[in-house]
Amino acid sequence: MGERLSGSGHPTDDDPATPLWRGTIVLRILTFLFAIGVFAVHDADYARPWLGWPVIGVMAAWTAFTAFCYGRQAGRRAWVVVADLVLTCGLMTTSLVILTPEQLIRPAPLITTVWACGPVVSAAVYGGRTFGMVAGVIVAVFNVGVRGYFNTDMARDTVLLVGVGVVIGMASQTARRSAEQLRQALRTEAATAERERLARSIHDGVLQVLARVRRRGAELGGEAAELANLAGAQEIALRALVSAAAPESTMDGEVDVRGQLQLLVTPRVQVSVPATQVMLPAAAVAELAAVVTEALSNVDKHAGEAARAWVLLEDLGDEVVISIRDDGPGIPEGRLAAAAAEGRMGVAKSMRGRVAGLGGTLVLSTGPGEGTEWEVRLPRQESPKRRGKGT
Structure with a gap:
């Protein structure tokens, strides 16, 4: 992420860490x-x-640079963090020639x-706990390698170095995740407010006009009645549009x-x-919408102009169920197999293929004069966040 300009024209730091x-x-x-x-x-x-003071000078310069x-x-670039780690480990090895053998064993610092813990912290802040x-492991290995032995003190230093890396890394990941959730909540709030404003404007203008055209056209009859039907259809579609749940996605890429x-x-x-959100991965939602659209398209093509259809969405917790039912004449036995043999693959590929690709099942219930009902069952694969809430 780059720097942004504040209202005063000065660059602002938007890194949550x-x-x-x-x-x-x-x-x-x-x-x-x-x-x-x-x-x-x-x-x-x-x-x-006399070799120690040049090392101290390098440490001073590198401290200022970092x-x-x-x-x-x-x-805050990856190469700076990597260079920090490499240089620090290199300076640690100079102790082999600066300290006496007795000081390495005593041990003397x-x-x-403790300046050597710096790259562990910077790596954790930059990339997280991993x-x-x-x-932390790399610095600990160099610490043990320079000393030439491993005892309780070395074990303590190793645990502290690795522990610091993990804890600081978790803190940086949490900070970035929380900031992203806040930004997402603010975007959703702004989108919802704008949607409500547009809905009020549409309701006060376009919808009232369409409703008046529909009523007046029905009263006049003839060609005006046909216009009334068209106005009524557009009124329903527009009402559905403004009342539909606003698009909302989570950090896991799930949408309603x-x-x-x-x-x-x-x-x-x-x-x-349902009155509550039914969240699924965005790709799965797009595929499910395509399946339902194909089913409704078949109703338009084969069930007759007077046929009606009903779509029911159910959230059963471990799976999501969508039912598409119509009151048409039903599908004659063998008709789907014949359509597939003729090369018309709407049901075989567009519907069954999409549902199978999602790991779900598609069940057809139909019969002469009984209408048609498709039932889509999609198991919900829990995200790590959802699994964590359940434990």
Whole structure:
């Protein structure tokens, strides 16, 4: 994400993890000051203290550089985080020539001391808990490798490094997820408000005109009655449009099935949906809408002009059921097989194929004079978020 301009024309930082980046900068500065103090205390004991001061200088320069990068959204790049990890591990290895063998075993602090935890925190803030855990393991491995042994103290440092990476990574992921949910809620609120405003405008204008044309045309009869029927059909369709549930998606890419089905309302088609949201993956909703549209298209083609259809949406928790029923003459036995043999694959591919691709089932109930009913059953594959709520 890039920087945005505020109302005053100054760039703003819209990264939700910005407070964590600032904390990383403060931690890097504090640990660097601690490293200077440790080096000053042990200066006389080092095997090659004259090599230590150049290392301290590099640490100072890198601390300033990372503070500059991490303080700006444009500077928080993967290569900076990787370079931070590589350079820190490299500086840790200089302890092999700066410290005496006795200091490595005692042990005395490495030349980098706690400053070495910096890349673990920055990797966690940048990439989440996995990045933080990997960075913690790498720094811990170099810590053990430089020392040349593994004991309780080394185990404690390893646990702390990996733990810090995991905890800070989880915090950064949570911050970004919460910010995205807030942005989504604000977008939905704004869209709903605009939809309600348009609905009021349409109701006060277009719908009233259509209703008046329908009533007056029916009174006049003749060609005016035909216009009245057309106006009535458009009135119903427009009412369905403005009353349909607003499109809404979650971070998991789920949308409400109800909105897609409510748009199919016509003078001959009634749609019944639950009062609460029925959320499914967006791709599944598009496929289900196509299946229902194909079924209603068959009603128009084969059930007669007077036939009516009903669409019922049910949310049974572990599965979603859609029923499409009409009061037409029904489908004669063998008709679907004959249509498939003739190359007309509307039912075989457009309906059965779509439902099978979603992992659902499509059941047909029909008979001469009994109308036709299609029942679509789609098992709901729970998202990690939904599974977490159930535990």
